Amino acid sequence: MKESEIRTDESLLELERRLKNDVRSFVKKYTDLKNVPCPACGNEGNELAFRKDSFTFERCIACETLFVNPRPTPEMLRDYYENATSMDLYVKKIYPESEGARLKNIVFNRVDSIVAVCEKELIKKGTHLDIGAGFGTLCGELKRRGYFEQSIAVESSKAMAGVCRSRGVSVIERMIEDVEIQDIDVVTAFELIEHLFNPRDFLVRCHELLNEGGLLIMTMPNVHGFDIMTLAEESNYVCAPAHLNYFNPESIEGMITKNGFEVLEITTPGKLDAELVRKKALEKRISLEEQPFLKKVLITDWENVGAPFQEFLATNRLSGHMWVAAKKV
Numbered sequence: 098m099k100e101s102e103i104r105t106d107e108s109l110l111e112l113e114r115r116l117k118n119d120v121r122s123f124v125k126k127y128t129d130l131k132n133v134p135c136p137a138c139g140n141e142g143n144e145l146a147f148r149k150d151s152f153t154f155e156r157c158i159a160c161e162t163l164f165v166n167p168r169p170t171p172e173m174l175r176d177y178y179e180n181a182t183s184m185d186l187y188v189k190k191i192y193p194e195s196e197g198a199r200l201k202n203i204v205f206n207r208v209d210s211i212v213a214v215c216e217k218e219l220i221k222k223g224t225h226l227d228i229g230a231g232f233g234t235l236c237g238e239l240k241r242r243g244y245f246e247q248s249i250a251v252e253s254s255k256a257m258a259g260v261c262r263s264r265g266v267s268v269i270e271r272m273i274e275d276v277e278i279q280d281i282d283v284v285t286a287f288e289l290i291e292h293l294f295n296p297r298d299f300l301v302r303c304h305e306l307l308n309e310g311g312l313l314i315m316t317m318p319n320v321h322g323f324d325i326m327t328l329a330e331e332s333n334y335v336c337a338p339a340h341l342n343y344f345n346p347e348s349i350e351g352m353i354t355k356n357g358f359e360v361l362e363i364t365t366p367g368k369l370d371a372e373l374v375r376k377k378a379l380e381k382r383i384s385l386e387e388q389p390f391l392k393k394v395l396i397t398d399w400e401n402v403g404a405p406f407q408e409f410l411a412t413n414r415l416s417g418h419m420w421v422a423a424k425k426v
């Protein structure tokens with residue numbers, strides 16, 4: 098998979114332009130951000146990692162989670178997602194245009210992986226909830242395969258919930274705190290936890306919703322991945338106020354275990370790290386002049402070693418995209 102298959106260059110440029118404006122307005126509007134301890138382990142007193150777009154990123158000295166601190170409150174975040182022009186572009190253009198490619202490159206694999214872990218753990222095929230379901234692509238595909246009795250989208254955005262409904266996906270148009278449904282066997286949350294003011298509260302809520310032995314499956318950025326470690330604040334994933342939490346395999350495991358789950362799998366099946374870093378180098382946003390090894394892998398010998406290098410990252414938990422499956426105990 099290439100990045101251009103899920104986002105065109107033209108859309109990316111426009112997205113970048115709008116994001117800049119959205120962040121600028123946000124920073125101007127909200128100056129009273131809130132201080133928090135490490136969202137993974139609760140440690141206080143952490144070190145400055147860097148600043149980007151007027152936001153401060155700290156690194157936990159205990160568990161190496163990177164996080165925005167101080168950070169916007171849930172109310173500020175709701176306002177941001179409802180009014181950001183970049184979100185509007187995403188909903189009206191980028192998502193619809195790239196849905197076919199996302200289905201082929203991302204969603205089919207996700208569904209296969211969900212089914213595989215459910216089969217392995219002998220999970221009841223009753224009710225599945227997808228939190229932050231977006232356009233309901235995943236729920237739609239699970240419904241088409243008929244794996245669960247029901248697959249329900251939880252999506253608080255009115256526009257996206259509308260799309261879910263229009264394609265026959267059951268949707269609860271609420272935030273997860275306000276979801277009142279029981280007897281859940283599987284909860285999925287893809288690329289969601291990095292956006293949340295309080296990830297711990299989210300885990301507690303998932304724990305309440307799930308049946309005993311139920312599964313929680315999530316994906317998120319891995320701060321110990323090749324792209325984020327190499328690019329740091331230059332990484333496009335490093336963007337506040339959207340992304341506030343950047344866990345690593347150890348810190349997410351610690352947090353999940355502390356909140357009543359047993360971790361079954363933590364893998365990094367990412368496919369884009371090498372290409373993302375290569376792109377930044379080609380665009381001269383970073384320099385590889387002092388990194389002859391990376392220059393060789395990502396530029397000079399790219400055609401031969403790019404793909405196997407990415408494979409190496411993915412199989413050794415060194416990719417920036419992380420997959421986590423855990424069971425309620």
Ligand SMILES: [Zn+2]
Pocket residue numbers: 135136137138139140157158159160161162348
């Ligand atoms: Zn920590």
